[in-house]
Amino acid sequence: MGIQRRLVGSYLLVTCITVLILEIFLLVSVKYYYVHNVERFLMNQGELSASFFQQYFADEDVEKQSERLLKGFAHNSDAQVQILTASGNLLQDSTGLQSTKLLIQFQDVLTASQGVVGRWKGTEPVTQEPILAVSFPLIAKEKTVGIVRFVTSLTDTNRTVNQISMILIVAGIIVIVMVTSLSVFLSRTITKSIKDLKRAADRMTEGDFSVRAHIRYRDELGSLAETLNMMASKVVQNEKLKNEFISSVSHELRTPLTSIKGWVITLKSNGGENKPLLLEGLDIMESESERLTDMVDELLDFSKLDNGRITLQLGPVHVSEFLHQIGKQLAPRAARQGVKFEIEAEETLSVIQADSNRLKQVMLNLIDNALKFTDPYERILIQASSAQGGVVISVQDTGSGIGEEDLANVRNKFYKVDKHASGSGLGLSISEQIVKLHHGELRITSQIGVGTTVQIFLPSNLTIS
Ligand SMILES: Nc1ncnc2c1ncn2[C@@H]1O[C@H](COP(=O)(O)OP(=O)(O)OP(=O)(O)O)[C@@H](O)[C@H]1O
Ligand SMILES: [Mg+2]
Known part of the structure; x- marks a missing residue:
């Protein structure tokens, strides 16, 4: 019924x-x-x-x-x-x-x-x-x-009694008629909204996500329609991101492959005689293969994180030592780019429980972003300080910055502000998931033309059951 x-x-x-x-x-x-x-x-x-x-x-x-x-x-x-x-x-x-x-x-x-x-x-x-x-x-x-x-x-x-009875009976009938019409009207308002919702949902199951459920009243059904509409927009957005991702990943994979193939052809034709050329070619092929492996690893990592199949290998991490180590690894790249690169971390920072490999991955992602979007003569500053119950590590750059609208989306998987820029748009998404696995928090503040600051809070005595 x-x-x-x-x-x-x-x-x-x-x-x-x-x-x-x-x-x-x-x-x-x-x-x-x-x-x-x-x-x-x-x-x-x-x-x-x-x-x-x-x-x-x-x-x-x-x-x-x-x-x-x-x-x-x-x-x-x-x-x-x-x-x-x-x-x-x-x-x-x-x-x-x-x-x-x-x-x-x-x-x-x-x-x-x-x-x-x-x-x-x-x-x-x-x-x-x-x-x-x-x-x-x-x-x-x-x-x-x-x-x-x-x-x-x-x-x-x-x-007299009969007259009064008649009046009472007529009044009763009027009440019944009024309540019936009112309930018919009221239920119509509900069923109409539901029918609208059903119609929109039907179209969506058929794959048409351009339809929007009509919002008749600002009630529970109205908010359900709003949610449905929002879901449809998300599906459309995800679809778009997926397509962009596929094309950008294919592009990213194609670049090193093209270079490797080019070298293979060159070496095949005259690599035998020219020893220096052979060595140069092999070097480039090695680094391009590494790039490919890194990219594939990142993708695999992401799908594992997304499915919750990653568990942390917790151990004590001395934050200041840890940051200086990463600094040593990235300083040459910063120098090559002509970007000032500084680390400020107090020696007295508490030792935290964390998965150092995963945490390193987060820091590399963040610093890679900072380096990618910062011009020469600008500055990247990495800081660490104690906070209530843990430590806060921040990566601050004076680079291009991110607009307000993009800022809300940069953590989404595959999201890139510039669709043609290199990268798969997974770095921040992976970083945030790793920080969350640590029961921490990742915050981004940014302003176009001023720079970007990413802060991660990590609790010091983390235990994961
Ligand atoms: N420090 C930054 N300054 C300016 N824009 C940034 C910064 N960090 C991130 N972004 C913007 O956020 C987007 C998403 O960053 P994310 O690290 O998730 O992906 P990516 O760097 O593009 O690719 P990947 O990290 O997978 O190589 C970037 O494409 C860039 O547009
Ligand atoms: Mg990145």
Whole structure:
């Protein structure tokens, strides 16, 4: 069953049950209230008449004085008043109509004849009118000597009760109709959003990521649509990055291969005689193969990191020593490029637990970036200092810098600001993952034309279970 039917159905069910219970309660209450009012009125009059009789007429003969009694009792009453003998025979009737003389058949009269107040509600046998009757025993010297009976028609009361009931029923129906239309409207707003989402998701499964789910309302479904749209953009972006990556990697792989192939052809034709040329060619082929191996290693590393298949080989790392060692390795390249290269690390820095090979990989990546994007006469500064719970190592350059929009993406795999620059765009992504494996943090701040600073925080007493 669809959401709309389920929603509307449950709303309708709850409303109908509530309205039904309320209506029954109200109808019963209204009826009881009106009939009870009439009855109380009759009772009051009966009570008054009975006590009046007991006080002033107790010595007199009911049968003989019936006319006088009737006058007295009927004086203040709109109801039909009857005077009866103790055995239930009608003596007087205020309406003058005397349909039956034997009234003992009525429950109220029967009860009153036994000295107790009686009440009866029912249909008048002759006129078929609904009536309410109360009978009071007239007591003299502790004996029931007669009965006074008050009778009133319930036709008017019933009509009023019926009118009110009609109003209540119509109000109930209006409430049900209103709630139903409201729930239909409400569920439509939900199902429409869901249908939009489904349509967009369907198109996306078919491979069309240019569609966007329509956002109708700023609610949970709206934010779901937003997420879906964002996902689609990410897929498109990843697809683009993947294609760029494939073309840039093929290009990167092709360059050393072309050079190797060129040398092989050269050496084949005249390498045998020319010894210096042979050596030069072999040297270049060796370094180009190394470049190829490094590149393939980086790619393999990346896929391992991405699948979480890398575990750290933890050991104590003396940060300052470690940085100076790396500095020694890279200083010649910096000198070749004419970039100033400095390391500032206090000897007193705490020894941290880390995987020195992986950490070296991170530092080489960061310094490689700094060297790649820094012009001659600029400066690269590597610093290390203690921080709460660990150390912070920073690589700062005064190079080209990164724009705000690119800064948000440079850690993404395959992302390069300049699509044609050398490199696979994996360095920062790999570095960040390694730092995260160390439970550390990698932060990049940069400004175009001013330079870039990459900071890594590493906790000092890392234990990995
Ligand atoms: N120090 C920096 N100065 C300016 N731009 C930088 C710097 N470091 C990184 N970038 C930008 O971020 C991009 C991504 O860097 P990343 O190290 O991930 O990849 P890469 O250096 O291009 O390739 P790889 O490191 O895989 O050889 C770079 O292409 C460059 O555009
Ligand atoms: Mg790099």
